[in-house]
Amino acid sequence: KETVEVPILIIGSGYGGAVSALRLCEAGKKVVMLEMGLNWEKSGVPFSNMLKPGKSAAWLKKKTIAPFMNIFSLTPFTGTLDRMDFENINIWIGRGVGGGSLVNGGMAVTPKESYFKEVFPDLDAEKFYNHYFPLVHKELKVNVIGEQFLKDCPYYKFTRVGEAEAHKAGFKTIRVPNVYDFQYMEKEYRNEVPRSAFNTEVIYGNNHGKNSLDKTYLKKALETGNLEIMDLHCVENIKLNDDKTYTLQVQQIDTSGAVVSDKVFNCKKLILAAGTMGTLKLLLQSNAVNNLPIHEQIGKNWGNNGNFMTGRNWVKPLSGGTGSKQSTIPVGGIDNWDDKEHPFFTEIAPLPMGMDVATALYLLINRVDKKGEISYDSTNKKLSLDWNETHTAKMRENADYFIKKMNRANGGTRSHFLFNNGFGADVCYHPLGGCVLGKATNEYGKLKAHENLYVLDGSLIPGTIGVNPFVTITAIAEYCVENLITQNEFA
Numbered sequence: 001k002e003t004v005e006v007p008i009l010i011i012g013s014g015y016g017g018a019v020s021a022l023r024l025c026e027a028g029k030k031v032v033m034l035e036m037g038l039n040w041e042k043s044g045v046p047f048s049n050m051l052k053p054g055k056s057a058a059w060l061k062k063k064t065i066a067p068f069m070n071i072f073s074l075t076p077f078t079g080t081l082d083r084m085d086f087e088n089i090n091i092w093i094g095r096g097v098g099g100g101s102l103v104n105g106g107m108a109v110t111p112k113e114s115y116f117k118e119v120f121p122d123l124d125a126e127k128f129y130n131h132y133f134p135l136v137h138k139e140l141k142v143n144v145i146g147e148q149f150l151k152d153c154p155y156y157k158f159t160r161v162g163e164a165e166a167h168k169a170g171f172k173t174i175r176v177p178n179v180y181d182f183q184y185m186e187k188e189y190r191n192e193v194p195r196s197a198f199n200t201e202v203i204y205g206n207n208h209g210k211n212s213l214d215k216t217y218l219k220k221a222l223e224t225g226n227l228e229i230m231d232l233h234c235v236e237n238i239k240l241n242d243d244k245t246y247t248l249q250v251q252q253i254d255t256s257g258a259v260v261s262d263k264v265f266n267c268k269k270l271i272l273a274a275g276t277m278g279t280l281k282l283l284l285q286s287n288a289v290n291n292l293p294i295h296e297q298i299g300k301n302w303g304n305n306g307n308f309m310t311g312r313n314w315v316k317p318l319s320g321g322t323g324s325k326q327s328t329i330p331v332g333g334i335d336n337w338d339d340k341e342h343p344f345f346t347e348i349a350p351l352p353m354g355m356d357v358a359t360a361l362y363l364l365i366n367r368v369d370k371k372g373e374i375s376y377d378s379t380n381k382k383l384s385l386d387w388n389e390t391h392t393a394k395m396r397e398n399a400d401y402f403i404k405k406m407n408r409a410n411g412g413t414r415s416h417f418l419f420n421n422g423f424g425a426d427v428c429y430h431p432l433g434g435c436v437l438g439k440a441t442n443e444y445g446k447l448k449a450h451e452n453l454y455v456l457d458g459s460l461i462p463g464t465i466g467v468n469p470f471v472t473i474t475a476i477a478e479y480c481v482e483n484l485i486t487q488n489e490f491a
C-alpha cells in the first residue's frame with residue numbers, strides 16, 4: 001500500500017475544513033485535505049440542473065434523490081448530492097470539493113443573538129457579533145438582493161406571493177442574505193451572461209453565480225501554495241498510534257465509485273471536518289474497528305436543526321400561484337421566532353419544477369428541545385440514530401399552526417401533493433451536533449481524550465441554531481482555529 005506522511009491533515013472540504021485550511025495555510029503550515037467527492041472545477045464536468053439531472057445529480061445512485069424529484073434514472077457517478085436514510089429521517093449531504101456549499105441554497109443567515117447565547121452560553125457573543133460574523137460575511141461574499149429587482153422579476157413571484165400571504169396572515173417577514181452574487185443574477189435576467197439560478201441550478205451545483213467555498217475560502221487557501229486538496233479520497237477509518245500520531249486507511253476511487261488504490265496516510269495533527277454525519281461516522285466506526293478512544297459525549301446532542309418541511313396548495317390554482325419561472329435562490333423568510341407558543345423561522349422556498357404547480361413550499365426551522373443520539377451498529381456496520389416522532393412533535397404542531405393560519409387568511413390546503421400527509425418531518429438538510437463544543441471537545445474543538453485530534457464542523461453545534469447553519473458553522477470554525485493557532489497547537 002502507498003503510504004503518505006503529512007504533518008497536518010484535514011478530512012473534508014466543507015465550511016469547517018475550508019476555514020481551517022485557509023487559516024493554517026496563512027500561518028505558514030503545509031496542509032493536506034482529503035475529500036471523498038470530486039473536484040468539479042478541475043474535472044471540467046458541468047453541474048446539471050434540476051430539470052435535466054445528469055452526472056452531478058447524485059452520489060453513486062441509479063436514481064435522483066432530490067426531494068419531490070426522485071424520478072429520474074442515472075448512471076452512477078460521484079455526484080454532488082448524497083442522502084443518508086434512517087428509520088424516521090433522511091439526511092441530505094453535499095459531496096465534492098466545497099462540501100455542502102456546492103448543493104445548498106446559499107442562504108447566509110446570522111442567528112438571533114438571544115438564541116446564540118442560549119445555545120452557546122460559554123461563548124463571548126459580543127465578539128461573535130462584532131467580529132466573527134462580519135468576518136464570515138466578508139469571506140463568504142454574502143450580499144442581498146436589490147428590492148426593485150425583487151419587485152419586478154417574474155422569477156421571484158414565489159417570494160412576493162409568499163410574503164404578501166404571510167403579511168395577510170399576520171406574520172412578519174425578513175429579507176434573507178445569500179452568497180449567490182445578485183449582480184450576476186441581474187445580468188442573467190437580462191441575458192448578458194449564462195443563466196444558473198434562473199436555469200433551475202442549485203441542488204446539483206451551480207455553474208455560475210454562487211460563491212461556493214471553492215470560490216472563496218478554498219481558493220484563497222490554495223493561493224498560499226500551502227494547501228494540497230486530494231479529491232476522490234475517502235477516509236475509511238482512523239487509528240491512534242502509541243506516539244499519539246494517527247494512521248488513516250484511505251480509498252481512492254474513480255468517478256464510478258470503483259476503488260483504484262488503497263492508501264495509508266500518517267499524520268501528526270488531524271482535523272475532522274467531514275460534516276456532522278461524516279465526522280460522527282469516522283469517530284464511532286474507528287472506535288468500533290480500531291479502538292479509537294472516544295469521549296462518552298460523542299454522538300449525544302444531535303439534532304435536525306428543527307427542520308420540518310411543509311407546503312400549501314391553492315384550491316383555485318390561478319388565484320395564488322407561485323409562477324412557472326422560479327429562481328432557485330431563496331431570498332425571503334417568515335420570522336415567528338419571538339412567538340412564545342409557536343417559535344419558528346421559515347424559508348419561503350422555491351419549487352422550480354418548470355411549471356406552475358400552485359404550491360408553496362416552506363422549510364421550517366424550529367427549536368430542538370429534545371435531542372437525538374447517534375451510535376454505531378456493529379452488526380450492520382452503520383450509524384444508527386435515536387430519532388422518532390417524539391423529537392418532532394412540537395415542530396409538527398408549529399407547522400400545523402402555520403399552515404392553518406396561512407390558509408385561513410389566503411385560502412389553500414395543506415399540500416398532499418408534496419407529502420403523504422402534508423408534513424415532511426423526515427426531510428433534514430441541517431444535521432448538527434454529536435460532537436458538541438465544550439462537551440465532547442475542549443473550548444476550541446480539540447477532542448477530549450486526544451492530544452492531536454480536532455473537530456471543526458457542524459457537529460460542534462448542539463443540534464440547533466434557529467436559522468440555516470453555515471454562517472454559524474463558519475464563524476465557530478474561525479473562532480476555534482484562531483485560538484488553536486494562538487495556543488501553538490499546530491507548531
Ligand code: FAD
Pocket residue numbers: 011012013014015016017034035036037092093094095096097098099100101103104105106107108109203233234235236273274275276278279282429430431456457458459468469470471473
Ligand atoms: P460539509 O459542508 O457537509 O462538508 C463535509 C465534507 O466532508 C463533504 O464534502 C464530504 O464529502 C466530506 N467527507 C465526509 N466524509 C468523508 C470521508 N470519510 N472522507 C473524505 N471526505 C469526507 N445551510 C445554510 O446555511 N443555508 C442554506 O441555504 C442551506 N441550504 C441547504 C440545502 C441543501 C440541499 C443541503 C443538503 C444543505 C443546506 N444547508 C444550508 C446546510 C449546509 O450546507 C451544511 O450545514 C454545511 O454544508 C455543513 O458544513 P460542514 O463544514 O459541517 O460540512
